[in-house]
Amino acid sequence: MRDMLLQCAGLAVIVVALIHGLLGETTVFARASIAPERLRTLLRLVWQAGTVAWIGYGLLLIAAPWMGSEPARHWIAITAIVVFASAACANAVATRARHFGWVMLAxxxxxxxAGY
Known part of the structure; x- marks a missing residue:
C-alpha cells in the first residue's frame, strides 16, 4: 500500500507539472507583454525548467519503491515533501488560495x- 501511495504521489506531481507547463504557455505568457524578447524567452525557459524538474521528481517518486533501498526511498520522499509543500504554501500565499495549484500540490x- 505504501508503494502505491508513493507512486500515486508521483503521478499527481507529473499531472500538476504538465498543467503548470501548459497553463504557463497558453495563459500566462500568451497574455504577458515582456520586453525585451530575450527576457521573455528567459522567463519562459525558467518557467518550463520548473515543469521539467517536477516531472523528474514525479518519476523518482514512481520509481522509489522499485529501487530496493530504504534510504533512497526515504530521501526521495522527504525531499519531494519539502519541495512540494513549500511550492504549495507559496502558491496559496501568492494567490490568496484562489488558485487550484496549491490544493493539487498539497x-x-x-x-x-502517506507512502513514506
Missing part, C-alpha cells in the same frame, strides 16, 4: 507522506 504532499 494532495501530492499528503500522498507522498
Amino acid at each position: 494532495g501530492a504532499v499528503v500522498l507522498a507522506a
Whole structure:
C-alpha cells in the first residue's frame, strides 16, 4: 500500500507539472507583454525548467519503491515533501488560495507522506 501511495504521489506531481507547463504557455505568457524578447524567452525557459524538474521528481517518486533501498526511498520522499509543500504554501500565499495549484500540490504532499 505504501508503494502505491508513493507512486500515486508521483503521478499527481507529473499531472500538476504538465498543467503548470501548459497553463504557463497558453495563459500566462500568451497574455504577458515582456520586453525585451530575450527576457521573455528567459522567463519562459525558467518557467518550463520548473515543469521539467517536477516531472523528474514525479518519476523518482514512481520509481522509489522499485529501487530496493530504504534510504533512497526515504530521501526521495522527504525531499519531494519539502519541495512540494513549500511550492504549495507559496502558491496559496501568492494567490490568496484562489488558485487550484496549491490544493493539487498539497494532495501530492499528503500522498507522498502517506507512502513514506
